Structures are given as C-alpha cells and as structure tokens.
Amino acid sequence: MSDAVTVVALLLVAASATAAVAQRDPARQALVLSFLGMVLAVLFTVLQAPDVGLSQLAVGSALTPLLIMLSVRKVRRRGRTKEERT
Amino acid sequence: MNRLRLGLLAVGGAGLAALLVAACLDLPDFGGSRHPYGDRAVRASLARHIANTIASVNFDQRAYDTLGEMSILFAAVLGCVVLLREARDERRARPEPAEVVRPVRRYALLVLPVALLTGLYVIAHGQLSPGGGFQGGVVAATGLHLLYLGADHGALERVRPLGFFETADSLGVCAYLVLGAAGVLAGTAFLANTLLPYGTFDTLSSGGTVPLLNAAVGMEVASAVVVLLAHFLDQAVEIEEEPGR
Amino acid sequence: MNGWILAATVELGGGGAAALWGVATGPPARRLTAQNLTTSVVCPALLLLAQGYARPAYVDLALLLALLGPVGTLVFARLLSGEQVSGPNVRGATWTAAGLDAAVVVAVCAAVGPGRSMVKLLLIGTLLIGGNIIASRALAGGFRGVGGG
Numbered sequence: 319m320s321d322a323v324t325v326v327a328l329l330l331v332a333a334s335a336t337a338a339v340a341q342r343d344p345a346r347q348a349l350v351l352s353f354l355g356m357v358l359a360v361l362f363t364v365l366q367a368p369d370v371g372l373s374q375l376a377v378g379s380a381l382t383p384l385l386i387m388l389s390v391r392k393v394r395r396r397g398r399t400k401e402e403r404t
Numbered sequence: 405m406n407r408l409r410l411g412l413l414a415v416g417g418a419g420l421a422a423l424l425v426a427a428c429l430d431l432p433d434f435g436g437s438r439h440p441y442g443d444r445a446v447r448a449s450l451a452r453h454i455a456n457t458i459a460s461v462n463f464d465q466r467a468y469d470t471l472g473e474m475s476i477l478f479a480a481v482l483g484c485v486v487l488l489r490e491a492r493d494e495r496r497a498r499p500e501p502a503e504v505v506r507p508v509r510r511y512a513l514l515v516l517p518v519a520l521l522t523g524l525y526v527i528a529h530g531q532l533s534p535g536g537g538f539q540g541g542v543v544a545a546t547g548l549h550l551l552y553l554g555a556d557h558g559a560l561e562r563v564r565p566l567g568f569f570e571t572a573d574s575l576g577v578c579a580y581l582v583l584g585a586a587g588v589l590a591g592t593a594f595l596a597n598t599l600l601p602y603g604t605f606d607t608l609s610s611g612g613t614v615p616l617l618n619a620a621v622g623m624e625v626a627s628a629v630v631v632l633l634a635h636f637l638d639q640a641v642e643i644e645e646e647p648g649r
Numbered sequence: 650m651n652g653w654i655l656a657a658t659v660e661l662g663g664g665g666a667a668a669l670w671g672v673a674t675g676p677p678a679r680r681l682t683a684q685n686l687t688t689s690v691v692c693p694a695l696l697l698l699a700q701g702y703a704r705p706a707y708v709d710l711a712l713l714l715a716l717l718g719p720v721g722t723l724v725f726a727r728l729l730s731g732e733q734v735s736g737p738n739v740r741g742a743t744w745t746a747a748g749l750d751a752a753v754v755v756a757v758c759a760a761v762g763p764g765r766s767m768v769k770l771l772l773i774g775t776l777l778i779g780g781n782i783i784a785s786r787a788l789a790g791g792f793r794g795v796g797g798g
C-alpha cells in the first residue's frame with residue numbers, strides 16, 4: 319500500500335514518455351516533455367532523491383522548453399525566408 | 405575479418421552482460437533495511453559536518469567527478485557558441501520591439517528578483533538541503549530571461565553584458581581548479597577537503613571547502629546558461645540568412 | 650503511509666492523468682492550457698509529499714516549480730504566439746486549480762504552524778497562484794502584439 323504513490327508516479331512517467339515519443343510536431347513534443355519533466359521530479363522525490371528532482375525541475379520546466387522552442391522558431395523562420403525567395 | 409570483429413564484440417558484450425547481471429543480483433534489495441553505501445556515505449558526511457550527504461559525495465569524496473562534469477558543460481557551451489556564431493552569409497536584422505500586455509510585464513519584473521534570490525539561496529544552502537551550484541545556477545540564469553519574456557530581446561541585451569558572463573564562466577572553472585590545487589599546495593591531495601575548518605553542523609559555513617566549490621559551480625553554470633541562451637536567442641530572433649545567396 | 654501521502658497520491662493520480670490527457674491530445678490551445686495546469690497539479694503534490702515524509706527541506710522542490718512552472722508556460726505562450734493558441738475561455742479550470750493550490754497550501758500551513766517555514770509556504774502559494782493566473786492571461790492573448798521578437 320505504501321508503494322501506491324511510487325506506482326502512480328511511475329505510470330505517469332511511462333505514459334507521458336510514450337506520449338512524447340508519439341507526437342510528430344516538435345512544439346507539441348516540447349509540451350509533453352515539460353509535463354514529463356515535472357512528473358519525473360515527483361518520481362525522484364518519491365524515491366527519496368530530492369537533489370536529482372531539483373536538477374530535473376530546474377532544467378526541465380523552463381530551460382529545455384526555451385531551447386527547443388527557440389530552435390523550432392529558427393527552423394520555421396528559415397523555411398519562411400526560403401519560400402519568399404522562390 | 406568483419407565477422408571476427410563482430411564475434412569479439414559479442415564475446416565482450418556477453419561477458420559484460422554476465423558481470424552486470426551478477427552484480428545486480430548482489431545489490432541490496434529495493435526498499436530493504438540494508439544500506440551499505442548509504443551508511444558509509446552518511447558517516448563520511450557527518451565527519452565533515454555536512455548535513456546534505458549528496459553534497460558531501462559530490463563536492464568532497466567525488467569532487468574530481470564534479471570537475472569532469474563541469475568541464476563537460478563548459479566544453480558543450482563552447483561548442484554551441486562556435487556553431488551558433490554569426491556566419492559570413494548571415495546578417496543581423498533588428499526585430500521590432502514587442503508589446504506585451506501589462507500584467508505579464510509586471511509579473512516578469514516582480515518575479516525576476518525573486519528568481520535571482522532563489523537561485524542564490526539554493527546555491528548557498530547546497531551543503532544543508534537539496535540543491536547546490538548546478539540547480540541554483542540554472543534557476544538564476546533562467547530568471548534573468550524573464551526580461552525577454554516580459555519585454556523583448558532588446559531589453560534583455562541592455563542588462564546582459566555578454567563578455568562579462570563569458571569571463572565569469574571561465575572564472576568559475578578556474579576557481580574550482582584553484583581550490584583543488586590549494587589542497588595540493590597544502591600538502592594533502594587535489595580537491596581534498598582538509599583546507600578549511602569544518603565549522604558548526606547545519607550552518608551556512610559548515611563543510612570546509614564544499615560551500616566554496618558550490619559557489620564556483622554556481623557561477624560557472626549560471627554564466628554558461630546565460631551565454632548559451634544568448635546565442636540561441638540571437639539565432640532565433642536576430643540573425644537571418646543573407647538574401648540573394 | 651499517512652494521510653498526507655495518500656492525499657498526494659490521489660491528487661497526483663487524478664490531476665496528473667487529466668493533465669496528461671489534455672497535454673497530449675486535442676487542439677494547441679487546449680494543450681497549452683493543460684501544460685499550465687500541470688504546474689498547479691504537481692506543485693501541491695510536492696508540498697503534500699514533503700509534509701508526508703516530514704522533510705521540510707523537500708519544500709524547495711515546490712518552491713522551484715512554483716517559480717519556474719509559469720515561466721515555462723510563458724515561454725510556450727511567447728514562442729507559439731504566431732499560431733492560433735488563444736482558445737476557449739478557461740477561467741473555470743484556472744480558478745479550480747487556484748482553489749486546489751490554496752487549499753493545499755492552507756492545510757500544510759496549518760500543519761507546520763507559524764514560523765519561517767510558514768512564510769516559505771505562503772511565498773510558494775503566492776508564486777503558484779499568481780503565476781498560474783498570469784500564465785493563463787498570457788495564453789488568452791497576452792502576447793498578441795508580439796511580432797518577430
């Protein structure tokens with residue numbers, strides 16, 4: 319019974335990781351990835367590893383989305399300027 | 405020849421797998437009451453008056469590994485800076501200033517100092533509670549970019565002297581190395597935690613060199629993230645390919 | 650297993666599953682709303698876990714999430730602003746989440762009693778609820794005037 323919270327966190331991590339892989343669009347992947355980051359932090363807390371959870375939160379909640387979305391924007395902008403030229 | 409190589413790989417892989425499985429079978433059970441590593445780590449950390457055992461492992465017993473991780477981040481950021489520089493067939497275009505609605509702008513300006521303070525708090529309490537240089541550095545650096553979210557890239561550029569952060573990045577790595585070399589000069593070993601008094605347990609100054617190493621890592625990580633994001637933002641917002649090429 | 654951990658399990662199981670469903674399916678506007686609500690679901694769970702394990706230091710995780718979660722949502726709102734992201738009125742969901750956060754913060758505050766940890770909890774609550782409301786405001790068109798910047 320005391321493992322229930324571990325099981326819930328593990329299931330959420332597995333489900334969201336699968337969902338992140340199943341998305342086709344990078345922007346949508348980034349959205350699911352940020353969800354995955356947060357539940358991973360909960361899993362680490364439940365497994366009594368708050369240091370790792372803190373690293374995961376620091377990197378996963380704002381920094382990774384920012385890097386991914388900036389890259390997506392750059393790629394899309396490049397596609398647009400190419401289209402205008404042709 | 406190719407098959408021989410594959411065969412050799414298979415033998416090596418099978419041997420490694422067998423060793424790993426044998427090691428796994430001998431590990432203490434999940435959730436059990438026997439903690440051979442934990443007991444030793446906690447004893448070592450209490451001997452150095454460090455409340456957070458993870459900080460003791462990272463910055464005392466395994467400080468050399470942390471130096472490796474730090475250089476990986478340094479090298480990775482350096483590589484990104486080289487890759488994302490303004491190339492010969494690219495030019496800069498000033499983006500038009502952005503109009504962000506007032507509540508969002510106010511929120512960004514209010515939370516920015518809170519984020520910087522939280523980052524410093526996490527770095528300073530590395531040896532007392534979960535956290536440390538890496539986590540705090542990332543928080544502080546992310547907080548700075550609220551200026552981009554709440555205003556625009558121009559506003560961020562005005563308060564972010566990039567050269568200063570590049571210098572701080574290198575200085576952080578140097579500080580870590582100097583702290584390590586100080587141990588050698590004092591006659592013990594590289595990065596050995598014997599230099600400073602261990603202080604009172606559960607206070608900010610406890611743990612000998614651990615808080616100093618944490619501060620060095622915090623400075624390095626915060627500046628590295630700022631430099632990295634600066635080049636990403638440049639590429640995403642300002643730099644365009646030269647038309648007509 | 651005590652009541653706090655049980656509460657965290659139930660809250661995380663229900664809210665987490667709903668948020669995951671919202672974030673992985675449907676139109677972009679709904680995904681963004683669900684991403685914003687994830688912070689409001691996970692942060693109270695972290696507070697309840699910290700209280701359940703009787704480890705005040707674990708509250709730092711909730712502090713970081715309350716601080717950076719809305720920043721993450723602002724990142725998405727800002728960098729997806731060119732697309733059709735401002736969608737249906739989500740005031741109901743936002744206020745429900747804010748109510749849940751407030752209830753959890755008050756309950757944990759009552760358990761720890763007055764002191765420095767209570768100040769920290771109140772700071773987390775303020776950051777969380779304020780950030781949640783501002784982020785949903787941003788999703789509802791806060792970056793409409795933002796062009797290429």
